[in-house]
Amino acid sequence: MTFMDLLLWARGPALVGAVAIFVFGMVLRLFEIYSLGRKPDLAPPRSGGPGSGWRTLWARSIPSKPFFKVSMLTYIAGYTFHLGFFVVLLLLAPHIMLIRSVTGLHWPNLPTPLIDLVAVITLLALIVTLVNRIMDPVKRFLSGVGDYVAWTVTFLPLLTGYMSYHHLLLDYTLMLAIHIMSVELLLIVFPFTKLTHMMSLFISRWFNGDWFARRGVAS
Amino acid sequence: MSASLQKGIKAFREVMDAPIASFFSSCVHCGICSEACLFFTETREPKYTPIHKLEPLRRLWRQEYTLFGRLGRMLGLSKPVSDDELEQWSTLVYDSCTLCGRCSLACPVGNDITYMVRKMREGMAASGHAPEGVIGATKRTVALGSPMGVKLGALQAQIRAQEAETGLTIPIDVQGADYMAILSSMEIINFPEYLGSLARIFHKAGVSWTLSSEAFEATNSGIQIGVSDIAREIVQRVVDAAEKLGVKYVISPECGHAFTAIRWEGPNLIGRSYKFQVIHILELLDQLRSEGRLKTRGKESKPLTFHDPCQIVRRGGVVAQPRRLLGEVASDFRDMKDHGTINWCCGGGGGVSANDRAEELRLKAFKRKKSQLDEVGVHTMVTACANCRIVLEEGLEHYNMNINVVGLTELVADHLEE
Structure with a gap:
């Protein structure tokens, strides 16, 4: 098998398989959540208050000052790597080309040198979160294998993408194949780890906001 | 598995719902909830991180309500929830959580951790891991009608004292009054001036009100300990008395959990809405103020x-x-x-x-x-x-x-x- 064969496999059948597992897993997780249902609340809710499920769904993305002040590092490093990850994923020209070839959808890209800078910042932010997870007594205490697995599969696509763009270490074709396979690893692991939060956090926030809104409080 | 543990696990299964599943699915172990909890901030002990207080419930959810968790359990990769573990968690679930709800506002993924602690207590109590002090208060509420063992005679004595103090009649069992006031034991025993204050304010504002000799206790330790059956019984007493007197409103007193119990959990506990409305005393006072019926004079000048x-x-x-x-x-x-x-x-x-x-x-x-x-x-x-x-x-x-x-x-x- 040549590097090219590997690359073709990675961007062909392997990608299809990984996406299928990802979609199946996420639908399963949705089912696992919603199939449990929720008892109707018979207490008459307050009306006209400032809260709602939909409000909390987006409002919780902006930390309120007292909570931000005491967990600044967590918020800043977390925001940086989340935003950076999505900028690199969605605004790098080759990524848009791939999405276009599969779905027909496309949008303008950012200049590649800028994406390159964002990738470095994102990698650094991820390293900060890892060091913080190991050093901070609370995070270390809460963390299990799953937390480190989730970190690794998030870090690898960025690292291998950066390395293939800069032709570092390995043959470009091989590196590109590894990059694509690291994305597939991320997709496969995604629904079975805390990475699911990408989807479920919107459900959680809605339930939270709805609960508080019934009591007349914006959460 | 012991019979009590079985009961506890059964209670855990009964409280499991879509919100809880979404909350556990969403937690990324960021630890932000720790800084929202006064038991953590004042001790800096990681075990007081709010989400950690739910660990046994989370494991049960993962093992029984997720595909991967079920596989893991079958392969022996995760151990089932044990009695020892719940005993260990008793102090975390009861001693280091006041159900204050601050963590539920802080969590960036929107987890209502307090909602889950309240639910988890159902299983903790059913498996015999609730603390003695709260069990005692709950037993007294069931047997005597109040967590502090306050009986009608004690209330009547306080009524007489407050009547003498204010020169007003404190109405009891008045059929067809608009409002029925309930009290917390602590108010009856330690702060009876609350009762006198109600009499003075309602007299001035022309509010038609009454107490009930059948249900004057507002505190609901069934909610605090996490036994819905008992919580239901305590709520039912108030509902029966209020509906018997035909009042339009029940006034929840200056007591936090009493308000949660009668206003928010009550209808869900008894499985129907009330024939009256519940209003908190501060809501009522503010309403009277805005209607011009509550007129005050002079202001406290001290900060x-x-x-x-x-x-x-x-x-x-x-x-x-x-x-x-x-x-x-x-x-x-x-x-x-x-x-x-x-x-x-x-x-x-x-x-x-x-x-x-x-x-x-x-x-x-x-x-x-x-x-x-x-x-x-x-x-x-x-x-x-x-x-x-x-x-x-x-x-x-x-x-x-x-x-x-x-x-x-x-x-x-x-x-x-x-």
């Missing part, structure tokens, strides 16, 4: 602050009313830095103050309120929860702080226009 009772404010939505009322009777009102819906708990809610083994931890956690008070620098603190009031007074005494605690209803009554 004072307000301690927000969690269940009335953050978990109950009565936020603006106490401040509007204070505006009528105080000229130098100063809010603490974190106030309103992001207030810090007194440290004794959710059954913690009834739990003897939690006393040391509770006093440690009080340092949070202490530093807030040091910062605002006043000598009078107003509040609207008899339990907060007792816990605050104990904390203030423990730390030798010269601060006077006053009930808001009482303060309003003291400023009634003659």
Whole structure:
């Protein structure tokens, strides 16, 4: 098998398989959540208050000052790597080309040198979160294998993408194949780890906001 | 598996719902909830991180309600929840959580951790891991009608004393009155002036009200310990009495969990809506004020602050009313830095103050309120929860702080226009 064969496999059948597992897993997780249902609340809710499920769904993305002040590092490093990850994923020209070839959808890209800078910042932010997870007594205490697995599969696509763009270490074709396979690893692991939060956090926030809104409080 | 553990696991399964599944699915172990919890901030012990208090419930959810968790359990990769583990968690679930709800506002993925602790207590109590102090309070509520063992005779004695004090009649069992007031044991025993204050305010405002000899106790320790059957029975007593008297409203007193119990959990516990409405005393006073029926005279000139009772404010939505009322009777009102819906708990809610083994931890956690008070620098603190009031007074005494605690209803009554 040549590097090219590997690359073709990675961007062909392997990608299809990984996406299928990802979609199946996420639908399963949705089912696992919603199939449990929720008892109707018979207490008459307050009306006209400032809260709602939909409000909390987006409002919780902006930390309120007292909570931000005491967990600044967590918020800043977390925001940086989340935003950076999505900028690199969605605004790098080759990524848009791939999405276009599969779905027909496309949008303008950012200049590649800028994406390159964002990738470095994102990698650094991820390293900060890892060091913080190991050093901070609370995070270390809460963390299990799953937390480190989730970190690794998030870090690898960025690292291998950066390395293939800069032709570092390995043959470009091989590196590109590894990059694509690291994305597939991320997709496969995604629904079975805390990475699911990408989807479920919107459900959680809605339930939270709805609960508080019934009591007349914006959460 | 012991029979009691089986009961506990069954209760865990019964409370499992879509919100809980979404919350556990979403947690990324960021630890932000720790800084929202006074039991963590005042001890810096990671075990007091709110989400960690739910670990046995989370494991059961993962093992029984997720595909991967089920596979893991079949392969022996995760151990089932055990009695020893629940015993170990008892102090985390009961001693270091007041159900104050602050973590539920902080969590970036929106997890309502407090909602889950309340639910988890159902399984903890069913498996015999609730603390003695709260069990005792609950038993007394079932047998005697009140967690402090207050019987009708004690209430009648306080009624007579307050009638003598105010020169007014305190109505009891008046058929067809508009409002039925209920009281917390602590008000009957420690702060009977609340009752006198109601009489004075309602007399001036022309409110038709009554007490009931069949249901005067508002406290619901069934909610705090996590036994829905008992919580239901306690709510049912009030509902029966109110519907028998045909009142339009039941007035929830200055007691946090009483409000949660009768206003929010009650209809769900008894499985139907009431034939009356529930109103918190602060809501009623504010309504009377806005209708011009509550007229006050003179203002306190000394600086004072307000301690927000969690269940009335953050978990109950009565936020603006106490401040509007204070505006009528105080000229130098100063809010603490974190106030309103992001207030810090007194440290004794959710059954913690009834739990003897939690006393040391509770006093440690009080340092949070202490530093807030040091910062605002006043000598009078107003509040609207008899339990907060007792816990605050104990904390203030423990730390030798010269601060006077006053009930808001009482303060309003003291400023009634003659």
